[in-house]
Amino acid sequence: MTKPHTHDDGAPIKDCRGAMNKLFDLLDGELTPERAKEVRSHITSCPDCFTHSDFEQRFIAAVKEAKPQLCASSALKEKLMSALRAAGLTAR
């Protein structure tokens, strides 16, 4: 479903700035395998970029972990069903 790479300018990764501009795309799985390999190749060969990439990766993981476990309450479900039935819903 995801169509990675469609918005990548394709500029060669020449330096840290180029690699870091693509860092979130890389971590979010938005790059093609070839492009990801190119960016990763810079990161693994550059201690500064490696440190930064490692930090951002762990930060994103922490944010994902913090997804709130919220549910619609029973009261909301009942209220919603009543409203939908009043609007004509006839599903079981």
Place this chain on the structure above:
Amino acid sequence: MAQSPYTCDIPMMTEELAPASAEHEAFSALALTALDDVYRFARSLTRDEADAEDVVQEAYLRAFRSWHTFQPGTDVRRWLFTIARNVFLRSRERGQREVTLDDDGAEAVDAAQAKEGWIRRGLDPLLARTDLAPAIQQALDEIPEVFRSAVVLVDLEDQSYEDAAELLGIPVGTVRSRLFRGRKLLQEKLIIHAQDLGLVPTPGSDGSSDE
């Protein structure tokens, strides 16, 4: 084991009404199963339980009336998120216009990068903690909605850039810049909350840790 108050498996009421049309059955089966997700997304928008419930109810009524426009086979959750966000934006339209903060090109990136070292040094030791979630949620609540929505959709709701762009009605490049700004703002807020919670020393302290 006692049931967690946070489990999302309370069944929808499915009794009583008959006969049901196939369309209504489809709405019931698809849209209503996404209710917890839509509610969570509405909470991230409104940051308030009652407001979120209002948004959910109005969104579902609109979804029901527009059910014929839903394309089978597409992601019903994304469709409902779009409607919920439109309801949310309209509900606050009277108060204020949506702040447009998207025109951040290289300058914003540069400005953010200048702060990178400070942020990274402050946050790095925190990321291994298992009690960071409340601080992250609080920080997320405090960043402007345009950035919060990008972070919520991509990081919490697992939407691709392309899907988030479609949902928000903006170009993919704008999703990318909002996500970048959103994550950086989140990191800055998170440092402040971590300091408030005593998880990191506040600036100006002697740097010693009391742990």
